[in-house]
Amino acid sequence: TAAARSYRVVVTTALTAFPADGFTARWNRVDGDGSEQVDLRWENEGFTITSEVGGPNVSYVLRLSTTWAVRQFLLFRDLDDPDLWLGTDARRNESGIYSLGGDAGAKRISVPTAMINAFVRHNAGVLAGSERYGLIDIQDGKLKKNYTFENTAGGLRSDTIFALFFDGEGVLWIGTNRGVSRYDPEAPTQQTVSDVPNSNFVRALFQTWSPDAY
Secondary structure: OOOOOOOOOOOOOOOOOOOOEEEEEEEOOOOOEEEEEEEEEEOOOOOEEEEEEOOOOOOEEEEEOOOOEEEEEEEEEOOOOOOEEEOOOOOOOOOOOEEOOOOOOEOOOOOOOOOOOEEEOOOEEEEEEEOOOOOEEEOOOOOEEEEOOOOOOOOOOOOOOEEEEEOOOOHHHHHHHHOEEEOOOOOOEOOOOOOOOOOOOOOOOOEEEOOOEE
């Protein structure tokens, strides 16, 4: 039989400590439309990745755990015509919706809303959830339609809206003080959380990695 042999593996690449100022990688896009840069650094017991995408003027921030699990993702885009929507408290029959865009300053949208609790992007504008006037559809800076408990024949469970959320199939979920309304153009439905009225306040909606919404 052949004599037993022993081997010794020599590691020629030494491990180095993670640099205090992190790592940076830069490259030009293959389509020639700008460049990209990614910065990786360790801070607050986790990893932070920031990136600048030159062509479409996009930047993002990723927060990762020590095991590289995604904890937070923020995406920013510098639009040619930027806009910002603000919802405030307002008296009855007054508007609490303001639009900020470009150099025009704050513009108050002329529609009775009272207090605004939630916004969600929709087409060229936003949907706003109000404290007492239901769901307000603003398009091109003007009121397009106001959905209420009355004019939807109860399809909207309440005129008091706390949360708005579009899922991956384009279905709008509406959290109210009387449960959840699910607006699907194909099949509008309602869902009650509890038989106890005070337990039907839905103040937040979110979707996990699965198709489920909570």
